[in-house]
Amino acid sequence: GYDVQEKIDYVFKVVVIGDSAVGKTQILSRFAKNEFCLDSKSTIGVEFQTRTVTINAKLIKAQIWDTAGQERYRAVTSAYYRGALGAMLVYDITKRQSFDHVARWVEELRAHADSSIVIMLVGNKADLVDQRVVTTEDAVEFAEDQGLFFSETSALSGDNVESAFLKLLEEINSVVS
Numbered sequence: 460g461y462d463v464q465e466k467i468d469y470v471f472k473v474v475v476i477g478d479s480a481v482g483k484t485q486i487l488s489r490f491a492k493n494e495f496c497l498d499s500k501s502t503i504g505v506e507f508q509t510r511t512v513t514i515n516a517k518l519i520k521a522q523i524w525d526t527a528g529q530e531r532y533r534a535v536t537s538a539y540y541r542g543a544l545g546a547m548l549v550y551d552i553t554k555r556q557s558f559d560h561v562a563r564w565v566e567e568l569r570a571h572a573d574s575s576i577v578i579m580l581v582g583n584k585a586d587l588v589d590q591r592v593v594t595t596e597d598a599v600e601f602a603e604d605q606g607l608f609f610s611e612t613s614a615l616s617g618d619n620v621e622s623a624f625l626k627l628l629e630e631i632n633s634v635v636s
């Protein structure tokens with residue numbers, strides 16, 4: 460019978476990292492299922508979600524890993540980063556501390572992940588315009604300085620979530636092929 464699995468050209472592992480409560484789980488569920496879950500911690504225990512997309516005529520299965528709340532309690536282990544070709548590094552535009560910690564997350568990636576990993580810096584909760592404390596300019600400057608791609612998203616409205624993931628997957632595709 461017809462099996463869509465047979466037609467997959469690549470599987471790309473992507474990890475989602477960043478401080479607790481910045482919206483990592485919601486971004487992932489928005490991209491994988493086009494959902495925003497009000498009961499956001501229902502995903503604890505789920506290790507990854509997948510979505511298959513077409514990029515440059517290749518069928519690519521994105522296997523996207525969530526820390527499932529573990530970032531709260533201990534350093535994310537190197538097993539989490541093993542084989543990852545991309546990372547979504549998320550902060551919350553309304554929480555200065557989550558942006559201040561981005562440099563630490565980059566160090567963690569440089570220490571544990573493959574050196575060719577493609578990193579997308581994501582300023583989430585862009586819908587909360589009145590509560591913004593991290594300017595787009597500051598984030599762009601940091602991203603350029605560190606060689607990261609950058610996007611501002613809202614998992615709530617869905618704005619830019621798809622384009623941020625697709626950009627990351629396109630860049631990974633151009634690295635591997």
Ligand code: GDP
Nearest residue numbers: 479480481482483484485499583584613614615
């Ligand atoms: P995680 O700990 O990084 O996985 O964060 P969650 O995905 O659990 O989200 C933390 C909280 O922020 C939850 O109450 C979400 O409903 C909320 N949240 C996540 N993304 C957004 C967003 O884009 N906009 C707004 N307004 N709230 C969000």
